[in-house]
Amino acid sequence: MFEFPPLSLYIHIPWCSKKCGYCDFYSYVSQTSIPEEKYIEHIFKDFEKDLLMINNRIINTIFIGGGTPSLLKKDSIQKLILGIKKRHTILNNAEISIEANPKTLEYKNFIHYKNVGINRLSLGIQTFNSSLLKNIERTYKKKEALDAIIEAKKYYSNLNLDLMYGLPDQLLEDTLEDLKLAIEYNPSHISWYQFTIEPNTVFYRKNIHLPHEELVFQMLLEGEKLLKKSGYKKYEISSYAKINYQCKHNLNYWNFGDYIGIGCSAHGKITQKNGTIIRTIKNKNMHHFLNGNYLHSKHIISREEKIIEYFMNMFRLYQPVFKKHFRKMTYINENTIVEKIKIAQKEGLIINYPNHWYVTKKGKFFLNTLLEIFLS
Known part of the structure; x- marks a missing residue:
């Protein structure tokens, strides 16, 4: 549901x-x-x-x-x-x-x-x-x-x-x-x-x-x-x-929730009923904003963007990342990223448990290295 x-x-x-x-x-x-x-x-x-x-x-x-x-x-x-x-x-x-x-x-x-x-x-x-x-x-x-x-x-x-x-x-x-x-x-x-x-x-x-x-x-x-x-x-x-x-x-934010962003240059993330996620960026030009031109851009984020944005946020937290939560928030099955998880595990950056992933101390220290695996 x-x-x-x-x-x-x-x-x-x-x-x-x-x-x-x-x-x-x-x-x-x-x-x-x-x-x-x-x-x-x-x-x-x-x-x-x-x-x-x-x-x-x-x-x-x-x-x-x-x-x-x-x-x-x-x-x-x-x-x-x-x-x-x-x-x-x-x-x-x-x-x-x-x-x-x-x-x-x-x-x-x-x-x-x-x-x-x-x-x-x-x-x-x-x-x-x-x-x-x-x-x-x-x-x-x-x-x-x-x-x-x-x-x-x-x-x-x-x-x-x-x-x-x-x-x-x-x-x-x-x-x-x-x-x-x-x-x-x-x-x-x-x-x-x-x-x-x-x-x-x-x-x-x-x-x-x-x-x-x-x-x-x-x-x-x-x-x-x-x-x-x-x-x-x-x-x-x-x-x-x-x-x-x-x-x-x-x-x-870090749990990949939704947010409205209002005001000059504010960013937003809003999920629709079909699971589509819309990114909004507001106009950073004050003159334009005060003339009613609020929206700079709005786009639907891709499958690849969902994955990397999800992990960019969740991997910051000192808590397990549950696979059920990944599916719920991105509408993507974790089986599609198995190979990337294997690479991260081999590098000692995460531990892959049956129901969740956990970022190691090394993974937290080399967080950018970990995220690059999901970008590649």
């Missing part, structure tokens, strides 16, 4: 106060006032168009990301949440997240986010080291970061702190000091991921020097020991949570 995947909603707010040199996310630097009222009205129209494709399914989670969503006025955030709830059914007690930066003008709004139903806050700390923050062009210092956490803790039991390791000029001691300080404040979730420099960024063109890979690996090993000792369970490559505080929205 056909069964739709769970459905989430992602809302993209594209403005930032400054574009960091390492950032490859789509964003606008706000030189003047943000046309937030007009943008939100078009967000609603974009949303209404996508609702025609979801077969009236309930939305289970909402994530407001960017850019820097906390740059918007508190009244705009309220209008956004209430407008979404007015237009479609949202699960009772749904996880509703917003990203924020630890700037004074932004964290004064945390109480207002709580009052309009946002129940999960993600703070982009990156590091507490003021010198390293300057290296990566963040616009705040250690004190502001700590003040933001203190303010957030007043209203949110479900609080994520974003931290990075392998920053330019960062030492092992710096990395562990960041984690120790974060753990002192007892957030429910820590996203701790390796700093990388992507093509088409300012840092890539500047050829910024990063720590040697052996040092970065040592940071990972020592940091994971500290997080585990402190009660944080690793459930995804860069995600660590207290019991029952895994990010439900991201888990839906």
